[in-house]
Amino acid sequence: MNDQRAGVAGQERGRRPGGRAVPARPDASGGGPPDMRAGRSRGRPMAASLVALALAVSGCAGAQGAASPAAPGQTAVRPAAERPATPPAKAKESAPRTPAGQAPALPAPDVAIPTDPSRLARSLTGTVAELRRAVDGWIRDGDPAKGDPPEPVVLLALHQQRIYxxxxxxxxxxxxxxxxxxxxxxxxAxxxxxxxxxxxxxxxxxxxxAQFxxxxxxxxxxxxxxxxHAARRFGVEWEVLAAVMFVETKFGRVRSPSHTGAKGPMQFMPGTWDAYGMGGDIQxxxxxxxxxxxxxxxxxxxxDYRRALYAYNHSQAYVDAVLLHARQIKRDIRNYYAYYNWxxxxxxxxxxxxxxxP
Known part of the structure; x- marks a missing residue:
């Protein structure tokens, strides 16, 4: 499975069950859980291959090699050519002052992040407070089951993500x-x-x-x-499933297969899918x-979620990250809606x- 970046090369520092060191990369494969079907042995490859981990995990990843060309309806992105790297420090570090009585100005997508701890703390505190209000408004007045999130949610969530x-x-x-x-x-935080x-x-x-x-x-x-629905059927907490999808493909945004062949919104290796996909469509x-x-x-x-997640991706860092995100979703469902917009x-x-x- 992948951590959050489609087609990314990363370096896992864990080890496979047999004790052999595993190169750190998002699409490494390793042993899986016992198969419940007769005739299969232990030690199947892990379900997915960290493609998104490099791309999607907290939104931070890189890819190794060229990814497949974009499929119909999908966007081919050439990160080196179409998006400038995050500007160093010349951009303004804060938004313009807001007149009294008016709502705070929304942060621009690429506004520079404050580097002073005091200013950074104020920025994060204000951003999170405004984001929660924006999410409440989206749930109350909008329809999260249809259409796109409102602009305030998108911009505030992106700013929160960039601060972290x-x-x-x-x-x-x-x-x-x-x-x-x-x-x-x-x-x-x-x-x-x-x-x-x-x-x-x-x-x-x-x-x-590379193309993603x-x-x-x-x-x-x-x-x-x-x-x-999946949580009710298999007794797995929905927050954990959400955290895995968030880390793997940023809730399905990443659609590139890994260079080892992991596919779909949950980044399954084909062999693992054959065993656990129940005849469904991997995409x-x-x-x-x-x-x-x-x-x-x-x-x-x-x-034992740690054991289960380690089978999904043989990295303790991955396991810890998924559980930390799941904990935040459990504490406040608004965090799910914020992560959805990362x-x-x-x-x-x-x-x-x-x-x-944006």
């Missing part, structure tokens, strides 16, 4: 920022930054242009219905989520490149 990515790469600044945050937000840092540790930057297939995800509440979101729940259940969930980034030798979003 910055903190993940700057541990000292992160520590000083946590100390300036309200207690509840500090805990949330630590979970998100730790998860992002774990996923970033699994990939290495790419240097050559991306597309809009299914509506947030349609996905929520799929998660809950279909509902079928893929049922298969993932089936696989995790066969691997030990809900009794975008796909690719890590290159020239900086991060965003492949989706």
């Amino acid at each position: 990515r910055y903190l993940a790469r700057n541990p000292q600044v992160a520590s000083r920022t946590y100390a300036r945050l309200p207690k509840a937000l500090a805990g949330q 630590k979970d998100n930054v730790t998860a992002a840092r774990n996923l970033l540790s699994l990939v290495r930057p790419i240097s050559k242009p 297939r991306v597309q809009p995800p299914e509506p947030a509440d349609v996905l929520l219905g799929h998660f809950r 279909d979101t509902r079928d893929a989520l049922l298969a993932a729940a089936n696989y995790l259940h066969a691997s030990g969930a809900p009794r 975008q796909v980034f690719v890590v290159t030798t020239r900086g991060d490149r965003r492949l989706t979003g």
Whole structure:
């Protein structure tokens, strides 16, 4: 399975069950859980191959080799040519001041992130508060089961994501920022930054242009219905399934297969799909989520999520990241809607490149 970046090359630092070191890359394969069908042995390849991990995981990843050309209806993205790397530090670090009595201005998609811990803490505090209000409004007045999210949700979620990515790469600044945050937000920030840092540790930057297939995800509440259906059928928490899909393909945005052949919104290896796909379509979101729940259940969930997730992807960093994101979704469902609006980034030798979003 993949961590969040389609077709990305990363470096996993875990080991396969047999003790052999596994090269760190998003689409590594390894042993899986015991197969429940007679005649199959233990040690099947893990369900997926971290394609999105490099692309989608907290939105940070790179890819190795050229990905397949875009399929009809999908967007071929050349990150090196079409998206400039994140600008260094010349852009403004904050939005213009807002007149009293008016709603805060929305952050521009690529506005520079403050580097001073105090300003960063204020920016994150304000962003999260406004994002929660925007999500509440979306749920109350909009329809998350249809159409696109409103602009405030999209822009605020992207800004939140970019702050956490910055903190993940700057541990000292992160520590000083946590100390300036309200207690509840500090805990949330630590979970998100730790998860992002774990996923970033699994990939290495790419240097050559590559194509990644991306597309809009299914509506947030349609996905929520799929998660809950799969959870009821196999007894796996829907928040864990959501966190896996978030890390693997950013809720289906990433559609490139890995260079080892992992496919679909949950990044299954074909052999694992044959065993757990129950005759479904590997590219279909509902079928893929049922298969993932089936696989995790066969691997030990809900009794032992760590064991089950490690079977899905042989990396403790991956396991920790998924569980941290799942914990945040359990604490406040608005975090699910925020994650739904996090975008796909690719890590290159020239900086991060965003492949989706505004």
